[in-house]
Amino acid sequence: MRALITNQFFLWDIFLFLPLFIRPKPAAKTTSIPLLAAPIGITQRTLTLHTHTCAMELLLASLLLLALFSLSFLLVFHFKTNSPKFPPGNTGWPIVGETLELVSENRTPDKFIDERRTKHSPEIFKTSLAGETMAVLCSPAGNKFLFSNENKLVVSWWPRSLEKITMSSRGSAAEKAKRNSGFFAEFLKPDALKRYVPIIDSMVMQHLETEWNTANNQVKAYPLSKKFTFAVGCKIFMSIDDSEHVARLSEPYAKVAAGLLSVPVNFPGTNFSNGIKAANFIRDELTPIIEERRRKLYDEKELADPNLMSHILLSTDENGMSMTKNDIADTVLGALLASHETVAIAMSFVLYYLADHPDVYAKVLKEQLEVANSKEPENLLNRDDCQKMKYSRNVINEALRLQPPAVGGFKHVISDFTYAGFTVPKGWKIFWSTYSTNKDPKYFPNPEKFDPSRFEDNGPAPYTFIPFGGGARMCPGAEFSRLEILIFVHRLITKFRWEKLIPDEKIVYKPMPISVDGLPIRLVPRENKAQSCSGLAMLEVQSP
Numbered sequence: 027m028r029a030l031i032t033n034q035f036f037l038w039d040i041f042l043f044l045p046l047f048i049r050p051k052p053a054a055k056t057t058s059i060p061l062l063a064a065p066i067g068i069t070q071r072t073l074t075l076h077t078h079t080c081a082m083e084l085l086l087a088s089l090l091l092l093a094l095f096s097l098s099f100l101l102v103f104h105f106k107t108n109s110p111k112f113p114p115g116n117t118g119w120p121i122v123g124e125t126l127e128l129v130s131e132n133r134t135p136d137k138f139i140d141e142r143r144t145k146h147s148p149e150i151f152k153t154s155l156a157g158e159t160m161a162v163l164c165s166p167a168g169n170k171f172l173f174s175n176e177n178k179l180v181v182s183w184w185p186r187s188l189e190k191i192t193m194s195s196r197g198s199a200a201e202k203a204k205r206n207s208g209f210f211a212e213f214l215k216p217d218a219l220k221r222y223v224p225i226i227d228s229m230v231m232q233h234l235e236t237e238w239n240t241a242n243n244q245v246k247a248y249p250l251s252k253k254f255t256f257a258v259g260c261k262i263f264m265s266i267d268d269s270e271h272v273a274r275l276s277e278p279y280a281k282v283a284a285g286l287l288s289v290p291v292n293f294p295g296t297n298f299s300n301g302i303k304a305a306n307f308i309r310d311e312l313t314p315i316i317e318e319r320r321r322k323l324y325d326e327k328e329l330a331d332p333n334l335m336s337h338i339l340l341s342t343d344e345n346g347m348s349m350t351k352n353d354i355a356d357t358v359l360g361a362l363l364a365s366h367e368t369v370a371i372a373m374s375f376v377l378y379y380l381a382d383h384p385d386v387y388a389k390v391l392k393e394q395l396e397v398a399n400s401k402e403p404e405n406l407l408n409r410d411d412c413q414k415m416k417y418s419r420n421v422i423n424e425a426l427r428l429q430p431p432a433v434g435g436f437k438h439v440i441s442d443f444t445y446a447g448f449t450v451p452k453g454w455k456i457f458w459s460t461y462s463t464n465k466d467p468k469y470f471p472n473p474e475k476f477d478p479s480r481f482e483d484n485g486p487a488p489y490t491f492i493p494f495g496g497g498a499r500m501c502p503g504a505e506f507s508r509l510e511i512l513i514f515v516h517r518l519i520t521k522f523r524w525e526k527l528i529p530d531e532k533i534v535y536k537p538m539p540i541s542v543d544g545l546p547i548r549l550v551p552r553e554n555k556a557q558s559c560s561g562l563a564m565l566e567v568q569s570p
């Protein structure tokens with residue numbers, strides 16, 4: 027269709043400019059006999075006759091031109107009024123499109139969106155990311171439209187690099203993700219979360235006593251948070267708590283993460299190739315664990331270990347078929363990938379903002395001490411305790427608003443649709459971003475200010491705060507993530523206050539936001555240590 031429209035304009039051009047090239051000579055010149063004509067027998071009469079014939083021909087030619095001109099005008103008008111109006115925007119460089127501008131380390135992703143929104147349209151613009159032409163919907167209305175049209179107009183989509191690295195078996199990525207979201211919804215439902223709270227609490231205390239306990243009380247909060255959230259994932263998803271085993275699994279994860287949004291050319295040494303190798307290494311590590319778990323479940327009828335892996339092993343599809351080893355390994359690999367870096371980033375930004383805002387720190391401390399004082403010191407936290415941490419929850423939400431760990435997600439258009447007056451055709455991809463509304467002053471006055479009170483009462487307007495996405499594909503780990511951070515903050519703040527060792531530490535976007543030096547902090551033991559965790563016994567807890 028686009029070619030057609032271009033051709034129509036080409037026709038326009040020809041018909042507008044053609045008369046300039048074939049315009050007849052003025053009649054006045056033909057009535058006088060040029061001096062050179064007489065010797066070769068051209069008389070005034072022959073000239074007059076000839077002139078009349080020429081005039082007729084010119085008239086006919088002009089009428090013909092006029093007819094063609096009118097026809098072309100009608101055609102162009104027809105196509106112009108009936109052709110779809112695509113979202114305005116640029117597709118940037120060949121292949122890479124505008125990807126590098128979105129994932130530029132030194133700019134927050136909201137700048138990318140704001141610039142184009144101002145230039146093209148406030149609701150939707152066209153760009154090219156991950157090798158695909160995409161529409162970017164960038165307002166609360168756009169978020170609502172997308173999240174409520176999953177499986178009707180759009181389905182979730184992943185760039186080829188991500189699909190190749192995280193999915194080893196054939197089959198539609200969208201179908202697999204749909205199937206897996208059922209497992210996750212069940213595994214992370216509120217009732218199940220109750221079981222995980224004491225387990226996570228016990229792990230927080232263990233990590234604070236070991237990893238966070240240094241001679242000079244200085245630690246790098248981001249890498250240590252990552253180590254902690256990865257260990258929690260291994261425990262909750264697979265019941266693995268041997269630290270060496272956890273370390274062996276965690277090592278290749280950095281390579282997997284680096285390959286996810288790389289150019290999908292499998293050439294040795296590239297991020298993509300390293301990502302594939304690292305993911306295969308993890309699958310090879312997971313396979314014997316899956317086999318062992320399957321053996322226990324079926325031979326020994328041992329059901330006392332309901333982790334994610336056992337949960338999947340016990341499930342069958344509508345035809346009574348179990349998932350293959352490869353699919354189970356892919357699902358667990360994906361769960362660890364989705365859950366550890368995202369939560370670690372959110373956790374470390376909570377510490378980052380608390381260090382900068384002593385007033386907020388004081389309110390969180392007060393709330394957490396109230397929870398601590400309401401319990402016997404030797405008791406682990408439970409879900410009800412976490413429900414009481416309302417202000418701390420607002421602090422987590424505000425950190426997620428200012429530094430959303432996930433930049434957004436992609437969709438594939440399965441049916442043409444019109445949005446804000448622009449047509450998005452079937453086959454296009456869509457990008458939605460957690461950064462499109464999170465700092466809009468219309469919804470968050472003084473948007474750069476860290477202000478947890480925004481989340482009091484009814485909180486932000488619908489579809490303006492979307493760190494976990496929305497609709498049918500919303501992150502099933504949202505509440506799990508908040509619980510993990512609340513528990514961590516509880517144990518840390520009742521034991522320490524902390525200060526940043528680099529006060530103005532820069533944040534880079536890769537595209538996840540990361541404190542460039544890993545957030546080095548000094549932990550200062552609080553004077554009133556009545557409720558610190560140091561005096562608590564490390565309680566042995568059952569696997570989930």
Ligand code: HEM
Nearest residue numbers: 207364365368369372432435494495496499500501503507
């Ligand atoms: C702060 C932490 C986290 C953030 C910011 C986050 C963010 C997101 C986002 C933006 C999506 C895409 C939603 C969409 O496409 O509409 C997503 C999907 C997903 N997340 Fe999370 N996530 C976090 C933690 C977790 C955790 C802890 C788990 C698992 C325990 C998890 C598991 C998943 C899964 C399985 C999906 C795919 C859902 C589907 O396709 O149906 N996430 N997450």
